[in-house]
Amino acid sequence: HPEAKSRYQVAYGHRRLAATRKLGIKVRAVIRELTDEQLVVSQGQENSARTNLSFIERALFAARLEERGFGRDVIMASLGVDKAALSKMM
Numbered sequence: 001h002p003e004a005k006s007r008y009q010v011a012y013g014h015r016r017l018a019a020t021r022k023l024g025i026k027v028r029a030v031i032r033e034l035t036d037e038q039l040v041v042s043q044g045q046e047n048s049a050r051t052n053l054s055f056i057e058r059a060l061f062a063a064r065l066e067e068r069g070f071g072r073d074v075i076m077a078s079l080g081v082d083k084a085a086l087s088k089m090m
Helices: 014-023 036-050 055-067 072-079 083-089
Strands: none
Touching: 036 055, 036 072, 055 072, 055 083, 072 083
């Protein structure tokens, strides 16, 4: 966590974490320091690998990232698309 020592933020797997909490089981976690850009890229890649997102879902994700001030290079990396595909999404 950037502001609270000895605390962590979930980068991805929020639903899996919620399920383990509900079941009352402990899990192992990989702990890494990530910049905001690295976090966004990791989240985008994780979502793309796990679900078959529609073009609209991917475009909305790209738009949200742009609204939050991320550059096009970070957005392209998070979605695994080239400049032309990102332009179509925007």
